[in-house]
Amino acid sequence: MTAPTQPPDEGFNEKDQRNEMDVAEVHGSILREQSEPRSGAEPVPLWLLTVFFSIIFWAGLYLAYNSGGFRADVFDPTHGAAAGDAAAQAGPVDPRVLGKRVFTQNCVVCHQTTGLGIPGQFPPLVGSEWVLGQGWHGDNHLVKILLKGLQGPVQVKGATFNNAMPTWSQLTDEQIAAVLTYIRSEWGNAAPPISAAYVKEIRDKTTARTEPWKSKDLQDIPAEKAPAEAPPAPAAPAPGASPAAPGASPAAPATSPSAVPSASPAAPAASPAVPSASPAAPAA
Amino acid sequence: MKPQSLLSSINPANEPDALASYERAEIDASTRGPVLLFFGSAVFWLLVGSVLGLLAAWKMTHPGLLDSLGFLTFGRIRPAHLNAVIYGWASSAGIGTGLWLMARLCRVPLMHSKLLVSAAVFWNLGVLVGVLGILAGDSRSIEWLEFPGYATPILFVAYACIGIWAVIMFRYRKPGHVYVSQWYLLAAFLWFPWMYATANILLVWQPIQGSAQGAVNWWFAHNVLGLWFVPIGLASAYYMIPKVIGRPIHSYYLAILGFWSLAVFYSWNGMHHLIGGPIPAWMISASVVASVMMFIPVVTVAINHHMTMRGHFDALQWSPTLRFTVFGAMAYTIVSLQGISMAIPSLNTLTHFTDYTIGHAHFGLYGFFSMMMFGAMYYIVPRLVGWEWPSATMIRWHFWLVASGVLLMVGALTIGGILQGLAQYDPTVSFRSSLDYATPFRWLRGISGFLLLAGHLVFATLFVQMLLKVGRRKEGPALFAAPADHKPEAAV
Numbered sequence: 001m002t003a004p005t006q007p008p009d010e011g012f013n014e015k016d017q018r019n020e021m022d023v024a025e026v027h028g029s030i031l032r033e034q035s036e037p038r039s040g041a042e043p044v045p046l047w048l049l050t051v052f053f054s055i056i057f058w059a060g061l062y063l064a065y066n067s068g069g070f071r072a073d074v075f076d077p078t079h080g081a082a083a084g085d086a087a088a089q090a091g092p093v094d095p096r097v098l099g100k101r102v103f104t105q106n107c108v109v110c111h112q113t114t115g116l117g118i119p120g121q122f123p124p125l126v127g128s129e130w131v132l133g134q135g136w137h138g139d140n141h142l143v144k145i146l147l148k149g150l151q152g153p154v155q156v157k158g159a160t161f162n163n164a165m166p167t168w169s170q171l172t173d174e175q176i177a178a179v180l181t182y183i184r185s186e187w188g189n190a191a192p193p194i195s196a197a198y199v200k201e202i203r204d205k206t207t208a209r210t211e212p213w214k215s216k217d218l219q220d221i222p223a224e225k226a227p228a229e230a231p232p233a234p235a236a237p238a239p240g241a242s243p244a245a246p247g248a249s250p251a252a253p254a255t256s257p258s259a260v261p262s263a264s265p266a267a268p269a270a271s272p273a274v275p276s277a278s279p280a281a282p283a284a
Numbered sequence: 285m286k287p288q289s290l291l292s293s294i295n296p297a298n299e300p301d302a303l304a305s306y307e308r309a310e311i312d313a314s315t316r317g318p319v320l321l322f323f324g325s326a327v328f329w330l331l332v333g334s335v336l337g338l339l340a341a342w343k344m345t346h347p348g349l350l351d352s353l354g355f356l357t358f359g360r361i362r363p364a365h366l367n368a369v370i371y372g373w374a375s376s377a378g379i380g381t382g383l384w385l386m387a388r389l390c391r392v393p394l395m396h397s398k399l400l401v402s403a404a405v406f407w408n409l410g411v412l413v414g415v416l417g418i419l420a421g422d423s424r425s426i427e428w429l430e431f432p433g434y435a436t437p438i439l440f441v442a443y444a445c446i447g448i449w450a451v452i453m454f455r456y457r458k459p460g461h462v463y464v465s466q467w468y469l470l471a472a473f474l475w476f477p478w479m480y481a482t483a484n485i486l487l488v489w490q491p492i493q494g495s496a497q498g499a500v501n502w503w504f505a506h507n508v509l510g511l512w513f514v515p516i517g518l519a520s521a522y523y524m525i526p527k528v529i530g531r532p533i534h535s536y537y538l539a540i541l542g543f544w545s546l547a548v549f550y551s552w553n554g555m556h557h558l559i560g561g562p563i564p565a566w567m568i569s570a571s572v573v574a575s576v577m578m579f580i581p582v583v584t585v586a587i588n589h590h591m592t593m594r595g596h597f598d599a600l601q602w603s604p605t606l607r608f609t610v611f612g613a614m615a616y617t618i619v620s621l622q623g624i625s626m627a628i629p630s631l632n633t634l635t636h637f638t639d640y641t642i643g644h645a646h647f648g649l650y651g652f653f654s655m656m657m658f659g660a661m662y663y664i665v666p667r668l669v670g671w672e673w674p675s676a677t678m679i680r681w682h683f684w685l686v687a688s689g690v691l692l693m694v695g696a697l698t699i700g701g702i703l704q705g706l707a708q709y710d711p712t713v714s715f716r717s718s719l720d721y722a723t724p725f726r727w728l729r730g731i732s733g734f735l736l737l738a739g740h741l742v743f744a745t746l747f748v749q750m751l752l753k754v755g756r757r758k759e760g761p762a763l764f765a766a767p768a769d770h771k772p773e774a775a776v
Contacts, residue, residue, distance in 0.1 A: 027309070027666070027667065027670040027671075028672075028759060028760075029666045029670075029672065029761060030305055030308050030309050030312060030667050031305050032761075033308075033527065033667075034526075034527055034528070034530040035304065036304075036388065036389065036391075036463070036527070037463060037465075037522070037523055037526035037527050037532065037533060038461070038463075038526070038532040038533070039461070039463065039464065039532055039533050039535070039536035039539060040532040040533060040534050040535055040536065040592075041535065041536055041537070042534055042535035042537070042538070042591070043535070043537060044535070044537050044538055044541060045587075048583070048584075048587070051583075052579075052580050055576060055577060055579055055580065056577070058576070059573040059576060059577060062569065062573055062576075063566075063569055063570065063573055066565065066569040066572075067565065067566040067569050067570075068564065068565035068566050068569070069566075070566045071564065071566070072564050073564070074564060074565050074566070075562060075563070075564060075565055076565055077565040077568065077569050077629075098711070100711060100712055101711040101712055101714075104712045104714075105714055
């Protein structure tokens with residue numbers, strides 16, 4: 001024993017003390033038990049070591065591809081990794097998938113999963129001129145209905161409905177754009193998608209209105225086509241000079257009196273070419 | 285019974301093993317007070333934790349149950365259940381087992397055992413104050429550290445006495461081989477205060493900022509399992525299996541590999557709870573890798589235990605200790621492999637926010653650790669009180685109630701969790717609707733809670749009978765069945 005002799009050892013090292021112990025006090029369970037366990041000396045099997053080293057090899061590979069360069073400010077494991085094109089996998093959310101979810105949660109009660117509505121009560125979406133932007137109906141009307149609701153008699157596919165559609169302004173621009181894109185491309189409908197930037201533009205223009213639209217009010221507003229989703233253009237010095245702006249903004253203020261008062265402060269931010277997150281860009 | 289020589293039939297003290305027996309008797313006498321106190325309080329907290337858990341389980345299917353009582357709302361009894369079970373039951377049982385194993389394997393009697401008795405009293409005081417504090421609404425809302433600030437120092441002071449004493453025992457060990465269980469115990473007694481102090485300092489006393497709190501929190505919470513309960517549980521298995529069947533453990537080298545790979549890799553594992561979360565990507569990837577590396581300690585220990593048991597599995601028919609311990613060892617292998625799979629990001633996205641994780645946690649802490657502790661108690665308590673377990677039938681009831689209870693719970697939560705996760709993948713199903721898929725399985729989980737509580741009541745009854753030495757003195761051990769004569773396993 002390397003440690004200096006200590007008092008606790010004396011307790012049972014001295015034979016006479018041990019003999020003082022009455023044997024009857026040593027309980028049967030202690031008497032009958034096996035000696036304290038020992039270790040055998042079987043070697044580690046070779047196949048097991050092979051498996052372990054394979055795992056260690058895999059671990060090195062995994063770290064190399066998913067470490068994000070061991071940087072404190074990288075949160076995406078595949079960022080800057082050896083697999084350069086891996087970043088492309090994490091694309092934006094498919095608006096039709098998101099749209100189906102929003103539709104299932106909010107719209108099916110009236111318009112039904114088939115999009116056919118209930119005759120006499122809730123108008124259909126399938127082949128509806130309101131949805132597809134045919135006749136006097138424009139994409140701007142469709143977005144406005146979702147933002148403010150719709151009340152009073154309406155004509156859809158030759159039938160008259162008189163009911164109330166609630167406002168869905170609590171949904172985000174992205175959700176409204178997604179659900180509109182979904183209903184315009186489902187059940188045989190084939191109208192182009194609506195972008196979140198366009199929804200934001202309409203929302204910003206109509207902040208003043210508080211009550212639901214009526215069919216007659218909408219008819220007074222000229223129809224617009226939603227612009228196709230364009231890649232973000234370089235920040236334009238002025239909204240009027242932007243090549244994308246004339247398609248949407250000049251048309252609205254010129255003929256729509258309700259939109260004029262709010263148009264001038266909102267126009268730079270509402271340009272469909274500018275991503276919604278950069279309202280500060282034109283000011284710079 | 286062992287064949288007796290002429291000498292030993294005249295005086296039992298002349299038997300060759302008698303010297304070792306005297307030594308053991310003296311060691312057991314020195315550990316009696318603190319170990320029985322830890323075990324007794326563990327059984328008490330097991331009952332408290334079971335009732336709280338059962339109530340929390342039924343509140344998942346009946347949200348209005350007892351909702352007029354503020355201190356029994358789900359947000360309070362769920363952390364109260366968790367902490368009562370972690371610190372009250374599992375840690376107390378683990379400390380009791382750890383102290384006894386340490387004394388036995390170091391072959392030194394416990395010095396100043398009264399100090400440990402007072403440490404046990406303080407530990408229980410800390411748990412009591414903590415659980416009542418949570419029920420009173422003082423929870424800190426940090427997972428696994430919900431105990432309010434006024435309970436933590438009590439626990440820490442109590443633990444300091446316990447841990448220091450275990451390490452001192454190791455310092456005074458008799459010369460000779462240091463057995464596997466001693467490595468695990470020494471490590472666990474040193475790891476726990478390190479983790480507990482670090483987590484309390486970084487999360488409570490001087491909280492660090494931002495999402496790093498989440499990282500520290502899961503580092504702690506996962507390590508309590510892997511660097512506190514796992515080493516104590518494995519120390520118990522490494523002791524009980526060879527002790528009961530009377531043959532050496534299969535391989536010293538596998539044991540070394542298993543111990544050091546656990547020590548090196550486990551501490552990195554906790555971040556896999558934050559996959560997809562706002563912490564640097566490399567931390568999560570390193571944790572995923574370390575979690576997969578757990579394959580090494582788990583498979584190593586599984587092989588070592590299995591090869592030791594090989595040819596002796598019939599002892600499961602009669603030895604209660606072995607049956608509980610082997611159940612725990614098998615559960616350890618399965619639950620660890622399951623945990624590895626859950627750390628792989630593509631599978632984690634399926635299971636993360638579902639009941640699957642809860643099933644996994646219970647499989648680990650109950651199927652593995654609690655069963656291991658039952659097995660250890662069935663071995664240790666008769667040696668401390670000098671009395672045999674009064675009824676093998678009741679032990680059998682205990683085993684089958686808790687074994688079927690935990691398997692039903694884990695099975696139900698696993699299946700329900702997978703269905704819930706698949707529903708969450710479906711973009712047309714809202715989160716609220718995805719819960720409906722888990723509801724029927726939550727009913728089954730509630731039923732499994734009754735099985736577990738019944739099993740615990742049986743065990744508590746047995747334990748109290750042991751303390752009071754109820755009934756007539758029995759000579760032989762309480763076995764499920766008569767062992768084969770030629771088998772050394774009769775000597776449990």
